[in-house]
Amino acid sequence: MKHTSPARRGGRLAAIVTTVTLLAAPLAVVPATLGAPSAAAATTTQVTIKKIGTKTAPYKKKTTVRPNVTAKGHVAVKSKTLTVKKAGTTVAKNKKSVALKAGTYKVTTKVTYKTYRLTSAKAKVWSATKAKSKTQTLVVKQGKKPSRTTPVSAYNCPSWAPIKGNQTTAKKGDWIYHVPGGRYYKQTKPEECFTTTSAARKAGYRPSKNG
Incomplete structure:
Protein backbone atom coordinates (compact mmCIF):
# COMPACT_ATOMS: atom_id res chain seq x y z
CA MET A 1 0.00 0.00 0.00
CA LYS A 2 1.43 3.34 -1.10
CA HIS A 3 1.47 6.33 1.20
CA THR A 4 1.18 9.87 -0.13
CA SER A 5 3.32 12.39 1.59
CA PRO A 6 1.67 15.36 3.32
CA ALA A 7 3.41 17.72 0.88
CA ARG A 8 1.92 16.00 -2.18
CA ARG A 9 -1.55 15.87 -0.59
CA GLY A 10 -1.31 19.61 0.18
CA GLY A 11 -0.30 20.38 -3.41
CA ARG A 12 -3.27 18.49 -4.86
CA LEU A 13 -5.66 20.22 -2.49
CA ALA A 14 -4.29 23.63 -3.47
CA ALA A 15 -4.73 22.77 -7.17
CA ILE A 16 -8.37 21.74 -6.62
CA VAL A 17 -9.12 24.94 -4.68
CA THR A 18 -7.52 27.04 -7.44
CA THR A 19 -9.59 25.30 -10.14
CA VAL A 20 -12.88 25.83 -8.25
CA THR A 21 -11.99 29.50 -7.70
CA LEU A 22 -11.32 30.07 -11.41
CA LEU A 23 -14.61 28.43 -12.39
CA ALA A 24 -16.60 30.51 -9.92
CA ALA A 25 -14.87 33.82 -10.64
CA PRO A 26 -16.83 34.82 -13.77
CA LEU A 27 -20.08 34.47 -11.87
CA ALA A 28 -18.85 36.66 -9.06
CA VAL A 29 -17.86 39.60 -11.28
CA VAL A 30 -21.10 39.80 -13.33
CA PRO A 31 -22.71 43.12 -12.29
CA ALA A 32 -26.22 42.92 -10.85
CA THR A 33 -27.44 45.65 -13.25
CA LEU A 34 -26.21 43.93 -16.45
CA GLY A 35 -28.82 44.41 -19.16
CA ALA A 36 -30.77 47.11 -17.28
CA PRO A 37 -31.69 50.06 -19.57
CA SER A 38 -30.16 53.44 -18.87
CA ALA A 39 -32.36 56.34 -17.76
CA ALA A 40 -32.10 57.89 -21.23
CA ALA A 41 -33.05 54.64 -22.98
CA ALA A 42 -36.03 54.19 -20.67
CA THR A 43 -37.53 57.57 -21.69
CA THR A 44 -40.51 57.06 -24.01
CA THR A 45 -41.09 59.72 -26.63
CA GLN A 46 -44.62 59.66 -27.94
CA VAL A 47 -47.18 61.91 -29.64
CA THR A 48 -50.74 60.57 -29.60
CA ILE A 49 -53.78 61.89 -31.44
CA LYS A 50 -56.82 60.94 -29.40
CA LYS A 51 -60.41 60.71 -30.53
CA ILE A 52 -62.55 63.79 -29.97
CA GLY A 53 -65.60 62.70 -28.02
CA THR A 54 -69.22 63.38 -28.95
CA LYS A 55 -70.15 67.03 -28.41
CA THR A 56 -73.45 68.73 -27.58
CA ALA A 57 -74.19 72.18 -29.00
CA PRO A 58 -76.60 74.52 -27.23
CA TYR A 59 -79.98 74.65 -28.96
CA LYS A 60 -79.68 76.41 -32.34
CA LYS A 61 -76.09 77.38 -31.49
CA LYS A 62 -72.57 76.02 -31.95
CA THR A 63 -70.00 74.26 -29.79
CA THR A 64 -66.24 74.71 -30.06
CA VAL A 65 -64.10 71.70 -31.01
CA ARG A 66 -60.32 71.52 -30.46
CA PRO A 67 -57.61 68.92 -31.21
CA ASN A 68 -57.14 66.19 -28.62
CA VAL A 69 -53.38 65.54 -28.60
CA THR A 70 -51.00 64.32 -25.89
CA ALA A 71 -47.20 64.28 -25.92
CA LYS A 72 -44.61 62.84 -23.56
CA GLY A 73 -40.89 62.32 -23.45
CA HIS A 74 -38.31 64.15 -25.54
CA VAL A 75 -40.72 65.99 -27.81
CA ALA A 76 -42.05 69.49 -28.52
CA VAL A 77 -45.36 69.98 -30.33
CA LYS A 78 -45.26 72.81 -32.89
CA SER A 79 -48.88 72.87 -34.09
CA LYS A 80 -52.26 71.13 -33.64
CA THR A 81 -54.92 71.81 -36.26
CA LEU A 82 -58.30 70.56 -37.47
CA THR A 83 -59.73 70.15 -40.95
CA VAL A 84 -63.47 69.55 -40.92
CA LYS A 85 -65.75 68.28 -43.68
CA LYS A 86 -69.49 67.73 -43.81
CA ALA A 87 -71.05 65.71 -46.65
CA GLY A 88 -67.85 66.16 -48.65
CA THR A 89 -67.74 69.95 -48.24
CA THR A 90 -64.86 71.51 -46.32
CA VAL A 91 -66.17 73.47 -43.35
CA ALA A 92 -62.78 74.48 -41.92
CA LYS A 93 -59.17 73.82 -42.90
CA ASN A 94 -56.11 73.77 -40.64
CA LYS A 95 -57.78 75.64 -37.78
CA LYS A 96 -56.75 75.58 -34.12
CA SER A 97 -60.42 75.33 -33.13
CA VAL A 98 -63.74 75.11 -34.99
CA ALA A 99 -67.27 76.12 -33.95
CA LEU A 100 -69.76 73.50 -35.14
CA LYS A 101 -73.53 73.22 -34.99
CA ALA A 102 -75.38 69.93 -34.59
CA GLY A 103 -74.52 67.38 -37.29
CA THR A 104 -72.10 64.62 -38.36
CA TYR A 105 -68.62 65.56 -39.56
CA LYS A 106 -65.34 64.07 -40.80
CA VAL A 107 -62.60 65.62 -38.70
CA THR A 108 -58.88 65.28 -39.42
CA THR A 109 -56.48 66.20 -36.63
CA LYS A 110 -52.94 67.06 -37.72
CA VAL A 111 -50.00 67.60 -35.40
CA THR A 112 -46.44 68.68 -36.21
CA TYR A 113 -43.63 68.15 -33.73
CA LYS A 114 -39.91 67.69 -33.15
CA THR A 115 -38.09 65.13 -31.02
CA TYR A 116 -34.69 65.50 -29.42
CA ARG A 117 -31.89 63.54 -27.81
CA LEU A 118 -29.61 64.63 -25.00
CA THR A 119 -25.85 64.73 -25.39
CA SER A 120 -23.47 63.83 -22.58
CA ALA A 121 -23.42 67.55 -21.75
CA LYS A 122 -27.25 67.53 -21.47
CA ALA A 123 -27.63 69.62 -24.64
CA LYS A 124 -30.67 68.97 -26.85
CA VAL A 125 -30.13 67.82 -30.42
CA TRP A 126 -33.37 68.31 -32.36
CA SER A 127 -34.77 66.26 -35.20
CA ALA A 128 -36.38 67.61 -38.35
CA THR A 129 -40.07 68.51 -38.08
CA LYS A 130 -42.34 65.47 -38.12
CA ALA A 131 -46.09 65.22 -38.75
CA LYS A 132 -48.91 62.79 -38.18
CA SER A 133 -52.67 62.93 -38.69
CA LYS A 134 -55.82 61.01 -37.86
CA THR A 135 -59.34 61.19 -39.29
CA GLN A 136 -62.50 60.38 -37.35
CA THR A 137 -66.25 60.77 -37.54
CA LEU A 138 -67.49 63.36 -35.06
CA VAL A 139 -71.11 63.68 -33.97
CA VAL A 140 -72.32 67.00 -32.57
CA LYS A 141 -75.67 66.59 -30.84
CA GLN A 142 -78.39 69.18 -30.58
CA GLY A 143 -78.87 70.52 -27.07
CA LYS A 144 -82.26 70.46 -25.40
CA LYS A 145 -84.58 73.27 -26.38
CA PRO A 146 -84.73 75.76 -23.46
CA SER A 147 -87.87 77.54 -22.33
Whole structure:
Protein backbone atom coordinates (compact mmCIF):
# COMPACT_ATOMS: atom_id res chain seq x y z
CA MET A 1 0.00 0.00 0.00
CA LYS A 2 1.43 3.34 -1.10
CA HIS A 3 1.47 6.33 1.20
CA THR A 4 1.18 9.87 -0.13
CA SER A 5 3.32 12.39 1.59
CA PRO A 6 1.67 15.36 3.32
CA ALA A 7 3.41 17.72 0.88
CA ARG A 8 1.92 16.00 -2.18
CA ARG A 9 -1.55 15.87 -0.59
CA GLY A 10 -1.31 19.61 0.18
CA GLY A 11 -0.30 20.38 -3.41
CA ARG A 12 -3.27 18.49 -4.86
CA LEU A 13 -5.66 20.22 -2.49
CA ALA A 14 -4.29 23.63 -3.47
CA ALA A 15 -4.73 22.77 -7.17
CA ILE A 16 -8.37 21.74 -6.62
CA VAL A 17 -9.12 24.94 -4.68
CA THR A 18 -7.52 27.04 -7.44
CA THR A 19 -9.59 25.30 -10.14
CA VAL A 20 -12.88 25.83 -8.25
CA THR A 21 -11.99 29.50 -7.70
CA LEU A 22 -11.32 30.07 -11.41
CA LEU A 23 -14.61 28.43 -12.39
CA ALA A 24 -16.60 30.51 -9.92
CA ALA A 25 -14.87 33.82 -10.64
CA PRO A 26 -16.83 34.82 -13.77
CA LEU A 27 -20.08 34.47 -11.87
CA ALA A 28 -18.85 36.66 -9.06
CA VAL A 29 -17.86 39.60 -11.28
CA VAL A 30 -21.10 39.80 -13.33
CA PRO A 31 -22.71 43.12 -12.29
CA ALA A 32 -26.22 42.92 -10.85
CA THR A 33 -27.44 45.65 -13.25
CA LEU A 34 -26.21 43.93 -16.45
CA GLY A 35 -28.82 44.41 -19.16
CA ALA A 36 -30.77 47.11 -17.28
CA PRO A 37 -31.69 50.06 -19.57
CA SER A 38 -30.16 53.44 -18.87
CA ALA A 39 -32.36 56.34 -17.76
CA ALA A 40 -32.10 57.89 -21.23
CA ALA A 41 -33.05 54.64 -22.98
CA ALA A 42 -36.03 54.19 -20.67
CA THR A 43 -37.53 57.57 -21.69
CA THR A 44 -40.51 57.06 -24.01
CA THR A 45 -41.09 59.72 -26.63
CA GLN A 46 -44.62 59.66 -27.94
CA VAL A 47 -47.18 61.91 -29.64
CA THR A 48 -50.74 60.57 -29.60
CA ILE A 49 -53.78 61.89 -31.44
CA LYS A 50 -56.82 60.94 -29.40
CA LYS A 51 -60.41 60.71 -30.53
CA ILE A 52 -62.55 63.79 -29.97
CA GLY A 53 -65.60 62.70 -28.02
CA THR A 54 -69.22 63.38 -28.95
CA LYS A 55 -70.15 67.03 -28.41
CA THR A 56 -73.45 68.73 -27.58
CA ALA A 57 -74.19 72.18 -29.00
CA PRO A 58 -76.60 74.52 -27.23
CA TYR A 59 -79.98 74.65 -28.96
CA LYS A 60 -79.68 76.41 -32.34
CA LYS A 61 -76.09 77.38 -31.49
CA LYS A 62 -72.57 76.02 -31.95
CA THR A 63 -70.00 74.26 -29.79
CA THR A 64 -66.24 74.71 -30.06
CA VAL A 65 -64.10 71.70 -31.01
CA ARG A 66 -60.32 71.52 -30.46
CA PRO A 67 -57.61 68.92 -31.21
CA ASN A 68 -57.14 66.19 -28.62
CA VAL A 69 -53.38 65.54 -28.60
CA THR A 70 -51.00 64.32 -25.89
CA ALA A 71 -47.20 64.28 -25.92
CA LYS A 72 -44.61 62.84 -23.56
CA GLY A 73 -40.89 62.32 -23.45
CA HIS A 74 -38.31 64.15 -25.54
CA VAL A 75 -40.72 65.99 -27.81
CA ALA A 76 -42.05 69.49 -28.52
CA VAL A 77 -45.36 69.98 -30.33
CA LYS A 78 -45.26 72.81 -32.89
CA SER A 79 -48.88 72.87 -34.09
CA LYS A 80 -52.26 71.13 -33.64
CA THR A 81 -54.92 71.81 -36.26
CA LEU A 82 -58.30 70.56 -37.47
CA THR A 83 -59.73 70.15 -40.95
CA VAL A 84 -63.47 69.55 -40.92
CA LYS A 85 -65.75 68.28 -43.68
CA LYS A 86 -69.49 67.73 -43.81
CA ALA A 87 -71.05 65.71 -46.65
CA GLY A 88 -67.85 66.16 -48.65
CA THR A 89 -67.74 69.95 -48.24
CA THR A 90 -64.86 71.51 -46.32
CA VAL A 91 -66.17 73.47 -43.35
CA ALA A 92 -62.78 74.48 -41.92
CA LYS A 93 -59.17 73.82 -42.90
CA ASN A 94 -56.11 73.77 -40.64
CA LYS A 95 -57.78 75.64 -37.78
CA LYS A 96 -56.75 75.58 -34.12
CA SER A 97 -60.42 75.33 -33.13
CA VAL A 98 -63.74 75.11 -34.99
CA ALA A 99 -67.27 76.12 -33.95
CA LEU A 100 -69.76 73.50 -35.14
CA LYS A 101 -73.53 73.22 -34.99
CA ALA A 102 -75.38 69.93 -34.59
CA GLY A 103 -74.52 67.38 -37.29
CA THR A 104 -72.10 64.62 -38.36
CA TYR A 105 -68.62 65.56 -39.56
CA LYS A 106 -65.34 64.07 -40.80
CA VAL A 107 -62.60 65.62 -38.70
CA THR A 108 -58.88 65.28 -39.42
CA THR A 109 -56.48 66.20 -36.63
CA LYS A 110 -52.94 67.06 -37.72
CA VAL A 111 -50.00 67.60 -35.40
CA THR A 112 -46.44 68.68 -36.21
CA TYR A 113 -43.63 68.15 -33.73
CA LYS A 114 -39.91 67.69 -33.15
CA THR A 115 -38.09 65.13 -31.02
CA TYR A 116 -34.69 65.50 -29.42
CA ARG A 117 -31.89 63.54 -27.81
CA LEU A 118 -29.61 64.63 -25.00
CA THR A 119 -25.85 64.73 -25.39
CA SER A 120 -23.47 63.83 -22.58
CA ALA A 121 -23.42 67.55 -21.75
CA LYS A 122 -27.25 67.53 -21.47
CA ALA A 123 -27.63 69.62 -24.64
CA LYS A 124 -30.67 68.97 -26.85
CA VAL A 125 -30.13 67.82 -30.42
CA TRP A 126 -33.37 68.31 -32.36
CA SER A 127 -34.77 66.26 -35.20
CA ALA A 128 -36.38 67.61 -38.35
CA THR A 129 -40.07 68.51 -38.08
CA LYS A 130 -42.34 65.47 -38.12
CA ALA A 131 -46.09 65.22 -38.75
CA LYS A 132 -48.91 62.79 -38.18
CA SER A 133 -52.67 62.93 -38.69
CA LYS A 134 -55.82 61.01 -37.86
CA THR A 135 -59.34 61.19 -39.29
CA GLN A 136 -62.50 60.38 -37.35
CA THR A 137 -66.25 60.77 -37.54
CA LEU A 138 -67.49 63.36 -35.06
CA VAL A 139 -71.11 63.68 -33.97
CA VAL A 140 -72.32 67.00 -32.57
CA LYS A 141 -75.67 66.59 -30.84
CA GLN A 142 -78.39 69.18 -30.58
CA GLY A 143 -78.87 70.52 -27.07
CA LYS A 144 -82.26 70.46 -25.40
CA LYS A 145 -84.58 73.27 -26.38
CA PRO A 146 -84.73 75.76 -23.46
CA SER A 147 -87.87 77.54 -22.33
CA ARG A 148 -86.22 80.98 -22.44
CA THR A 149 -83.42 82.67 -24.34
CA THR A 150 -82.01 86.05 -25.36
CA PRO A 151 -83.31 88.27 -28.18
CA VAL A 152 -81.72 88.01 -31.63
CA SER A 153 -81.92 91.80 -32.13
CA ALA A 154 -83.23 94.91 -30.38
CA TYR A 155 -86.87 94.22 -31.28
CA ASN A 156 -86.93 90.55 -32.19
CA CYS A 157 -87.03 87.17 -30.50
CA PRO A 158 -86.07 83.91 -32.25
CA SER A 159 -88.93 82.16 -34.07
CA TRP A 160 -88.81 79.19 -31.68
CA ALA A 161 -89.23 81.50 -28.62
CA PRO A 162 -91.46 84.33 -29.90
CA ILE A 163 -92.92 85.63 -26.62
CA LYS A 164 -91.33 88.90 -25.57
CA GLY A 165 -90.54 89.56 -21.93
CA ASN A 166 -90.34 93.27 -21.20
CA GLN A 167 -89.04 94.50 -17.86
CA THR A 168 -90.83 97.87 -17.80
CA THR A 169 -90.36 98.15 -14.03
CA ALA A 170 -87.64 96.99 -11.68
CA LYS A 171 -90.11 94.99 -9.65
CA LYS A 172 -90.33 91.33 -10.55
CA GLY A 173 -93.96 90.34 -10.92
CA ASP A 174 -94.80 93.57 -12.74
CA TRP A 175 -92.73 92.63 -15.74
CA ILE A 176 -94.88 92.19 -18.85
CA TYR A 177 -94.85 89.64 -21.64
CA HIS A 178 -96.25 90.22 -25.12
CA VAL A 179 -97.45 87.52 -27.51
CA PRO A 180 -97.28 87.65 -31.33
CA GLY A 181 -100.25 89.60 -32.71
CA GLY A 182 -100.59 91.68 -29.56
CA ARG A 183 -101.17 95.42 -29.78
CA TYR A 184 -97.68 96.42 -28.58
CA TYR A 185 -95.82 93.31 -29.70
CA LYS A 186 -93.88 94.81 -32.63
CA GLN A 187 -92.70 97.95 -30.85
CA THR A 188 -91.68 96.16 -27.66
CA LYS A 189 -87.96 95.71 -26.95
CA PRO A 190 -87.59 92.37 -25.13
CA GLU A 191 -85.09 91.64 -22.40
CA GLU A 192 -85.93 87.93 -22.62
CA CYS A 193 -87.77 85.60 -24.98
CA PHE A 194 -89.95 82.61 -24.07
CA THR A 195 -91.34 79.54 -25.79
CA THR A 196 -94.64 79.58 -23.86
CA THR A 197 -96.68 81.96 -21.75
CA SER A 198 -96.36 79.60 -18.79
CA ALA A 199 -92.57 79.87 -19.03
CA ALA A 200 -92.87 83.68 -19.03
CA ARG A 201 -95.16 83.64 -15.97
CA LYS A 202 -92.83 81.30 -14.15
CA ALA A 203 -89.98 83.76 -14.76
CA GLY A 204 -91.97 86.59 -13.11
CA TYR A 205 -93.81 88.18 -16.05
CA ARG A 206 -97.56 88.91 -16.36
CA PRO A 207 -99.55 89.23 -19.59
CA SER A 208 -99.96 92.66 -21.17
CA LYS A 209 -103.37 94.15 -20.30
CA ASN A 210 -103.53 95.77 -23.73
CA GLY A 211 -102.80 92.61 -25.68
